[in-house]
Amino acid sequence: MAFRIALRGAFAFVIGSSFASAAFAGGLDRAGYDIDLLFDKGRYVFESGVTYVMPDRKLKNAKDINPADGNLNGRPHSVDATENYAVPYIGFKIGITDDIDCMADYSEPFGAHTNPGLNWAGANNEIETKVRTHNYAATCSYKFDAGPGQLRLIGGGFYQEVSGYKSRLVSVVPAPFSAVYDGVGSLDVDGHGWGWRAGLAYEIPEYALRTSLVYNSRVKYDNLKGTVDLTELPPVRAFFGKATSVFGSADAPDSLEWKVQSGIAPDWLAFGSVKWTNWSVLQSIALCPTSTRGISCHTGGATELTSLDLLYQDGWTITGGVGHKFNDQWSGALSLSWDRGTSQGYGLSSDTWTLGAGLSYKPTEHVEFTFAGALGLLTSGKSGEVTSNGITYGDDATYSFGNDLVAALSTSMKVRF
Numbered sequence: 245m246a247f248r249i250a251l252r253g254a255f256a257f258v259i260g261s262s263f264a265s266a267a268f269a270g271g272l273d274r275a276g277y278d279i280d281l282l283f284d285k286g287r288y289v290f291e292s293g294v295t296y297v298m299p300d301r302k303l304k305n306a307k308d309i310n311p312a313d314g315n316l317n318g319r320p321h322s323v324d325a326t327e328n329y330a331v332p333y334i335g336f337k338i339g340i341t342d343d344i345d346c347m348a349d350y351s352e353p354f355g356a357h358t359n360p361g362l363n364w365a366g367a368n369n370e371i372e373t374k375v376r377t378h379n380y381a382a383t384c385s386y387k388f389d390a391g392p393g394q395l396r397l398i399g400g401g402f403y404q405e406v407s408g409y410k411s412r413l414v415s416v417v418p419a420p421f422s423a424v425y426d427g428v429g430s431l432d433v434d435g436h437g438w439g440w441r442a443g444l445a446y447e448i449p450e451y452a453l454r455t456s457l458v459y460n461s462r463v464k465y466d467n468l469k470g471t472v473d474l475t476e477l478p479p480v481r482a483f484f485g486k487a488t489s490v491f492g493s494a495d496a497p498d499s500l501e502w503k504v505q506s507g508i509a510p511d512w513l514a515f516g517s518v519k520w521t522n523w524s525v526l527q528s529i530a531l532c533p534t535s536t537r538g539i540s541c542h543t544g545g546a547t548e549l550t551s552l553d554l555l556y557q558d559g560w561t562i563t564g565g566v567g568h569k570f571n572d573q574w575s576g577a578l579s580l581s582w583d584r585g586t587s588q589g590y591g592l593s594s595d596t597w598t599l600g601a602g603l604s605y606k607p608t609e610h611v612e613f614t615f616a617g618a619l620g621l622l623t624s625g626k627s628g629e630v631t632s633n634g635i636t637y638g639d640d641a642t643y644s645f646g647n648d649l650v651a652a653l654s655t656s657m658k659v660r661f
Contacts (some may be wrong), residue, residue: 334649346383618654
């Protein structure tokens with residue numbers, strides 16, 4: 245019975261700690277997909293939380309290597325690149341029968357916000373980029389006796405919306421046009437799609453043992469649409485001086501995650517997880533004028549107007565930790581995570597190491613509060629010119645970055661009734 249108590253106390257914090265750590269993951273990962281609420285022992289459970297992330301990525305040694313857009317090397321070669329952001333979560337779980345549980349939740353699994361600004365030597369590569377997703381999901385499970393424990397079958401689906409923005413300096417505008425135009429171009433794009441999940445879990449409650457394997461499918465954004473705004477450039481070339489409607493398609497990646505936890509001593513719990521995310525599906529997202537719809541829109545194609553170049557490799561995230569129940573009201577945990585960076589010589593997503601810690605407070609049987617924090621190390625790297633499938637990327641600017649810090653705070657509330 246001691247291990248069962250540890251599960252309901254210390255593991256509550258593990259959820260918050262993992263949520264904070266996930267916000268540092270590679271690619272566009274912020275919170276990923278989380279269905280831990282499905283395992284809560286309460287019949288009706290409401291949970292709400294938010295994680296606030298403070299990355300401190302600094303770019304240095306920036307150099308403009310494309311003379312066609314004007315020479316930017318007289319501008320600063322170092323700049324702060326990242327913005328703080330918040331990741332909310334809301335979920336509700338209901339135990340329909342003793343064997344069937346269902347949950348519905350809202351999350352923002354993927355996103356990004358970098359803002360080095362206009363006044364740096366790599367402004368022709370990026371001024372600001374912002375990506376945000378909204379995910380609405382429903383997941384159910386059915387459990388039955390199997391050996392000394394219970395086997396749980398998991399399945400569900402989700403609807404996802406995405407929006408994105410990017411601006412960069414397309415060209416330095418010479419006088420006298422510079423009095424009217426600033427040379428900045430921007431892209432706004434949005435889309436939506438559907439996904440599904442399936443998995444298995446096995447639980448032995450008296451040992452606080454649980455292991456699960458869950459697959460989340462790709463989300464196909466086949467209907468991306470938006471606008472390329474080049475009204476801040478003099479109309480001396482095609483598409484300059486006007487806003488053009490564009491379309492395209494992309495995939496949010498599928499993922500596979502294995503989690504395990506077990507009681508190791510009275511009121512002590514060990515836990516770990518391994519997650520693979522198929523970020524390599526995001527290479528270069530071509531966007532073409534809406535007037536060319538019906539013609540294949542692909543990177544390097546004749547109708548491509550612009551593209552979002554990511555060139556990611558697959559991501560791996562490994563987490564391990566330990567939780568402890570101090571008394572009937574307080575429990576805590578420590579975790580250590582490693583996330584493999586998804587950039588391959590282009591971009592700034594490097595390996596990340598994260599230490600998470602915090603407390604769970606349960607003033608009554610029906611209410612629980614979690615307070616978590618994390619401190620991470622963003623490892624060093626560089627971004628520059630690379631060639632993929634015969635196409636050259638990153639030929640506008642190069643830069644490097646050192647070992648930088650990132651921190652996060654998260655809090656959540658759970659109500660059982």
